[in-house]
Amino acid sequence: MKQYYEEVKMKQMKSSDTPSLSVERTRESQARSKTPYLVLSGHVKPGQTSDPKSGFAAAEKDLSRGLTSVTHAWFCIHSSPNPKSIHDAVASFNRIRHMHPPPSILHINKILGSIVKSKHYRTAISLFSQAEFKGFKPCLFTLNILINCYCHLGKMGFAFSLLGKIVKMGYQPHTITLTTLMKGLCINNQTEKSMEFHDEVIAKGFQLNEVSYGTLINGLCKAGKTRAAVQLLHKLKTQAVKPNVVMYTAIIDGFCKEGLVNEACDLFSEMVGLGISPNIVTYSSLICGFCSKGQWQETTRLLKEMASKDINPNVYTFNIMVDAFCKEGRFKEADAVFSKMMKYGKKPDVVTYSALMNGYCLSNNVKESKEIFNKMVRKGLTPDVWSYNILINGYCKIKMVDEALSLYKEMCQKNLVPITITYSYLTDGPGKSGTTSYVQNLVYEMHGSDHSPDIITYGILLDAFFKSQHLDDAITLCDEIVDRGVQPDVYMYSILIDGLCKGGKLNMARDFFNHLLIIGCQLGVYTFNIMVNGLCKEGLFDEAMTLLSKMEENGCMPDSVTFETLIRALLQKKEDDKARKLLSEMSARNLLRQ
DNA sequence: TTAGGGTTAG
Incomplete structure (x- = not known):
């Protein structure tokens, strides 16, 4: 494995993705304002990311995917003040960047907002970095937009460092700033941290509103913590922020997704009892719950009820x-x-x-499925990753692997980024001998093209190889990635360690993990948990416990997953006393939220 | 409409 991915390169990868949540009230802050403000201990400079896709070059690349220089120039001249597409927006941005006198930050924010609406988060960040370089000073709105971008890209370290910047610039973090960060933590599988952050901001006297709680409640539901969401909802009844239709709907949907339609109906009645009217989203969630259980009579009843209320x-x-x-x-x-x-x-x-x-x-009936796919294209709709995945899976199941691979190639050429399951369909199961290397070659072929694979593509591919038990191919891929100049990150190391553990190569995983620690790579709780899990699965409980101490020495606090993994392992070994001891420790650390 | 929340497909 390329001598552990070339030690020197890895040292650069000191993770900045771990959110820094230390919220302190400083004397200075109290002196300046009666309202406390947040001080972050983040060390990351936004806009100076080590991400290879960041920077202005990435925005230019995004542009080049869809625009020739001629059309680009056309857009620069004719773009409207209210851009409707990403191309319009980027062109408008480039145009106003060179205006004299420079445009107001409001104008910049409007364009960034429209870019973000089309989910081009990297582009928004890159463009703003360039504008800032030219001397534009961000306002609170701009920083909120950028925080949202980093959250959606999973870069919570950057998002929190922008919170620090807000404070440094003398702004007061707005409810929207805090809500965006809470949502960021939720969508990045850190609901516990989101709740902690909530507790901290409340303790510091910041105000949250209905949207903030709607965000938190939904985050909890999406993480499968529906009961905790109900608790939070009921707690609100005695507070200034009252439950509303969005909060109820999020939980109703959560219950329906768990198959608990009766609980969902009870909550629906409770909501109506409080005088909160259900809307189309509430009804759709309930209908989804009934449909997935085949309860068509209930669905019909709901449709009639909707009609009687004039809800279409x-x-x-x-x-x-x-x-x-x-x-x-x-x-x-x-x-x-x-x-x-x-x-x-x-x-x-x-x-x-x-x-x-x-x-x-x-x-x-894959033939009919393909017909529908073609019909959709004829209707002017653009198939997305899911549409391709459905067909790829369909062809793989009936062993028409060539058709599946051809669709895979087509989706990449259309700039659609495959997801793990795409590779799983292509490489997993019978009749796929040789497909792994074929897919690998297709990925390599894309190097240097507009669809050049990046660290995300490789991470997905590596994960899929491990999941489809192609361990040797996965290890070879690791070497290949480094050879091709792609800088692995902590996320990729985690995939590698997890894959090795689950593939029965614990020694290799452990050696690699220890090597990362020795060279000073800052591993987060996610990676530690993978190693703890790997050790527990092999019955090496004492070693796993040693790792628990080691992680704290490395400045990484164990979370509920760490403890749950260890406790589960102890219970399996019938070591109930030790499990109980750990459970108390978990409770003492306030990690028992549900 | 300058920034943040709930519903669909594997």
Whole structure:
């Protein structure tokens, strides 16, 4: 493994992704304002990321994917003040960047906002870095937009360092700033930290509102902590911020996803009892719950109830029903919903077509699925990663691997980034001997093109290789990645260590992990947990406990996952006393939230 | 409409 990925390179990778949540009230802050403010101990400079895709070059690359220099110039001249596409927005930005006198920050924010709306987070960050270099000073709005971008890119360290910047610049973090950060933690699987952050900001006297709590409650539900979400909701009843339809709907949806439709209905009644009216989102969530259980009578009842309240089904509602019918193989009914959808003036979208495609694939009718795919394209819709995945999976299942690989190539050429499951379909299961290296070659072929694979692509591929038990291929891939000049990051090391542990190569995983520690690589709790889990699975409990101490020595605090892993291992070994001791410690550390 | 929340497809 390339001598542990070339030690020197790795030292540069000292992770900045671990959020720094230390919130302190300083004397200086109290002297300046009656309202406390936050001081962050983050050390990362936003805009100076080590991410190879960051920087202005990445934005230029994004642009070059869709624009020739001629069309680019055209946009620079003719772009509207309210850009409608990412191309318009980037062009507008470049245009105003060179204006004399320079435009107001408001103008910059408007454009950044529109770029973010189309989810081009990297582009927004890169463009602003360039503007800042030219002397533009961000305002609170700008920084909030950028925090949102970093959150969506999973770069919580950067997001929190911007909170520090807000304070440094003399701004007061807004409720929106704090809510965005809480959401960032939630969408990056750190709901515990989000709750801790919530506790801290409340303790410091900051105000949160309905949106903040809606965000937290939804985060908890999405993490499968629906009961905790209910507790939080009920706690709100005695507070200034009151429960609303969004909070109730998030939990109703959470219960439905867990198959607990009765609990969802109880909550629905509770909400109505409080005088909060359900809306189309609430009804769609409930309909989804009933549909997935095949309770069509209840679905019909809800549709009638909606009609009586003059609430019309929307595209989501129809898609939920199309999907449910398709999964039961009831294509006639699915078609009827499809027709009704159009009658209501709701245009079927990529999700509608994909639900149909998926249904036909499940019935092994891949030919019909492909027909629907083609029909969708003829209708002017652009298939996305899911649409391709459905077909790739369909072809793989009927052993038409060549067709699947050809679709894989097509999706990459269309600039769609495959996800782990794409590679799993292609490399997992029978009849795929040789496919692994073929996929690998396709990825390599993309080097130097507009679709050049990056660290994310390689991470996904590596994960898929491990999951499909292609250990040797995975190890070879690691070497190949370094040879191709891609700088592995802590996330990739985690995939590698996890894959080695699960593939029965614990010694190799442990050696690599220890090597990372020796050279001073700052590993986060996620990576430590992987190693703890690997050791526990092999019954090396004492070593796992030693690692628990070691992680704290390395400045990494164990979390609930660390303790749960150790406790589970102890219980399996019937070491109940030791498990109980650890449980107390977990409780003392306030890690028992649910 | 200068920044943040809930519903659909593997």
